[in-house]
Amino acid sequence: MLILGIESSCDETAAAVLRDGRTVLSNVINSQVAVHSPYGGVVPELASRKHLENIYPVVEAALSQAGVTLDDIDGLAVTQGPGLVGALLVGLSFAKGLSAVKGIPYVGVDHIVGHLLSPFLEKEHPEFPYIALVASGGHSSIFLVIDHTTIRPLGRTRDDAAGEAFDKVGKILGLEYPGGPVISRLAEKGNPAAIPFPRAWLGPDSLDFSFSGLKTAVANYVHQRRQKNEPVDIPDVCASFQEAVVEVLCKKVIMAAQQQGISTIALAGGVAANSRLRSTLKDLGASHNIKIFMPSRELCTDNAAMIALAGFYHFSKKATTSFDTDAYSRSPLLHPGFAPNGSSPASLEPRLES
Ligand code: KG4
Ligand code: ZN
Numbered sequence: 585m586l587i588l589g590i591e592s593s594c595d596e597t598a599a600a601v602l603r604d605g606r607t608v609l610s611n612v613i614n615s616q617v618a619v620h621s622p623y624g625g626v627v628p629e630l631a632s633r634k635h636l637e638n639i640y641p642v643v644e645a646a647l648s649q650a651g652v653t654l655d656d657i658d659g660l661a662v663t664q665g666p667g668l669v670g671a672l673l674v675g676l677s678f679a680k681g682l683s684a685v686k687g688i689p690y691v692g693v694d695h696i697v698g699h700l701l702s703p704f705l706e707k708e709h710p711e712f713p714y715i716a717l718v719a720s721g722g723h724s725s726i727f728l729v730i731d732h733t734t735i736r737p738l739g740r741t742r743d744d745a746a747g748e749a750f751d752k753v754g755k756i757l758g759l760e761y762p763g764g765p766v767i768s769r770l771a772e773k774g775n776p777a778a779i780p781f782p783r784a785w786l787g788p789d790s791l792d793f794s795f796s797g798l799k800t801a802v803a804n805y806v807h808q809r810r811q812k813n814e815p816v817d818i819p820d821v822c823a824s825f826q827e828a829v830v831e832v833l834c835k836k837v838i839m840a841a842q843q844q845g846i847s848t849i850a851l852a853g854g855v856a857a858n859s860r861l862r863s864t865l866k867d868l869g870a871s872h873n874i875k876i877f878m879p880s881r882e883l884c885t886d887n888a889a890m891i892a893l894a895g896f897y898h899f900s901k902k903a904t905t906s907f908d909t910d911a912y913s914r915s916p917l918l919h920p921g922f923a924p925n926g927s928s929p930a931s932l933e934p935r936l937e938s
Pocket of ligand 1: 594719721723746747763764765768853854856858885
C-alpha cells in the first residue's frame with residue numbers, strides 16, 4: 585500500500601511516500617525558515633502564500649524521488665490540524681483536489697498523532713502500550729499510546745510549549761530564529777548550573793507543563809544584567825535555560841511511565857532533536873529500567889512521512905475523510921469536544937479516548 589503524505593501546518597511544506605506503513609520511499613521538506621527569520625517568528629499570511637507556491641513542486645518531488653506516479657498511490661494522508669488554519673488549508677485543499685480528480689481516498693490526520701507515531705518509522709520501535717512525550721513548537725504533551733489509534737492524553741502545557749520557550753528565549757537573547765537549534769549549539773559551551781532558573785512542577789503528581797515563567801525569568805535576568813551594564817554570558821544562559829526545560833520534560837515523562845506502570849517511552853516533536861534532552865532521557869531510562877525510543881532528528885521535526893504513517897493506520901481501520909471536513913487549529917486530542925463544524929474529525933476516530 586502506497587500512501588502520499590502531505591504536511592503544511594506551520595512553516596514546512598512537506599510531502600512523502602510511504603510503502604506498507606514501514607518504508608519511507610521519499611521525504612521532501614521545504615522549510616520556510618529564511619522567509620520568517622527576519623520577523624523572529626512565523627508570519628501566518630506569509631506561511632500560507634509560501635505553501636501555495638511550494639505545494640505542487642514538493643508533492644511532485646516526493647513522487648518522483650519515490651519513483652512512482654499518482655496512479656500508483658492508494659491513499660492520501662494530509663494534516664488536518666492543529667496548526668495555522670490558513671497554512672493547513674493549502675495542504676488540505678490540495679489533497680481534496682487530488683482525491684476528487686484521481687479518485688484516491690484521503691484521510692485527515694492530526695499532526696500530534698503523526699509526531700507520536702513517528703518512532704514507528706525507525707527499525708527499532710516501541711511496543712504498545714508506551715508513553716509518548718511530544719515536545720514541539722506548538723505542544724508539550726504526554727500521552728499513553730495504547731495502539732496506533734487509541735491515544736489518551738495524560739498531561740499538556742498550560743501556557744508556552746517547550747519549543748515556543750526555546751524560540752522566545754532565542755529572541756530575548758537576539759539569536760536567529762528558530763531559537764531551539766541555536767540555543768542547543770551555544771549551550772554546549774555553557775555551564776548548565778550557572779544560573780538557577782525556576783522549574784515549574786505544578787504539584788507533586790502533575791504531568792502538566794508550564795514554561796512561560798521560565799521564559800520570563802530568563803527575560804528578567806538578561807534585562808537586569810544589561811541595566812546594570814553587567815555582561816550576559818550567552819552560552820551560560822542557554823545551557824542553564826535548556827537544563828531547566830530538559831529536567832522538567834524528563835522527570836515528568838519518567839513519572840508518567842511510573843504512574844501508569846509502563847516501561848517504554850517514546851520521544852517525538854521538534855524539541856526531541858535536542859541533544860541534551862536525548863542524552864538525559866537515555867540516562868534516566870537506563871537508571872529506571874525504562875526503554876527509550878526516539879526517531880532520528882530529521883523525523884523529529886515536521887515532516888510528511890509521519891503524516892503518511894498515521895494515515896496508513898487510519899486507512900487500515902477503514903477510515904476516510906469526507907470533502908466537507910475543515911482544518912482545525914486546536915487538536916481534539918487535547919481539547920475533547922472541540923471539532924470543526926461541530927463534527928468529530930475522521931482522523932481521530934474510531935477510538936480516541938480522553
Ligand atoms: O515539531 P516541529 O518541527 O514543529 C511544530 O510542530 O511545532 O517543532 C519545531 C520546534 C521549534 O520551536 C524549534 O525551536 C524546536 O522545535 N527545535 C529545537 C531543536 N530543534 C528544533 N528545540 C531545542 N533543541 C533543538 N535542537
Ligand atoms: Zn510538529
